[in-house]
Amino acid sequence: MSGHDGTPSRPNRGPTAEDRRLLEAIRAGDPAAFDRFVERFGPMIWAFGLRMCGHREDAEDVFQEALVKVFTSLRQLENPAALRTWLWRVVANECRMSRRGPRDPSRQVGLDDLGARDDGAPYDPPDETAASPERQVLDRETRARVERAVRNLPPDYRIIVLLRDFEGLTTQEVAEVLGITQTNAKVRLHRARLALRRLLEQDDAARAGGAA
Known part of the structure; x- marks a missing residue:
């Protein structure tokens, strides 16, 4: 917990x-x-x-x-x-029902802006048992990047990623929590993971451009 x-x-x-x-x-x-x-x-x-x-x-x-x-x-x-x-x-x-979304609304990406590859995979949190301090620092940076990207997902995508991939609920449990069918939960989760991957790719590109 x-x-x-x-x-x-x-x-x-x-x-x-x-x-x-x-x-x-x-x-x-x-x-x-x-x-x-x-x-x-x-x-x-x-x-x-x-x-x-x-x-x-x-x-x-x-x-x-x-x-x-x-x-x-x-x-x-x-x-x-x-x-x-x-x-x-x-x-x-x-x-x-909360009155506000992410702290920086200008960075929130709308559903129509999230074209991404159709090979989405669930976010796999980094292994925090890595032996070297350098690896642990890298893992913390990766986790921070993912959390920032999740915060900038549209709310319907953000909530399903958090429930399924961060909190570990099953697809059936997620569907029950959100009041949707399992089929709809699977479709929404797939799209949310694609959107998350797209945001991470955009972040990679921005970081690479800044380092150039």
Whole structure:
């Protein structure tokens, strides 16, 4: 799970025993249970909101509004297996209602501007266990470039890349979170990955031109 430093999180698949106990405690009215919920899931909500919204003010709004909705509605959730998907849906909806996009709107690329090769592949985060300090620096730079490019994707593309490739949800889970079919999720994800690759290629070209 990610912390407030914004590093990618990789939540476990499906509900854990702790998830089940936590949901049962919340539904039973345990006054300390929601604090444990925030401690467990808060960093994930914060990091996703920051990536999706692009700056801290909106991420804080998303964090607060999502927790309010969770607090008022979580007792109604009867199936522990649906907890994480339900939570992601709440957070994703708050992100989509956020009033602002990336900090630099002039760099946001529209859907019509994203012609790219039809050989998109998922972003594979760099291996942070690399032995040499030089490799670790390179990996951090690569991650920073990818995160910048993701922030400049159109919102519909940004959210699906974050859910699938950063947070590790399955295609079925992504479809449930976004309220679309699995087929539509696959198509949108493919286009989003192509768009991301296109942005990275443009960044490569700009860096090469600047170095010339």
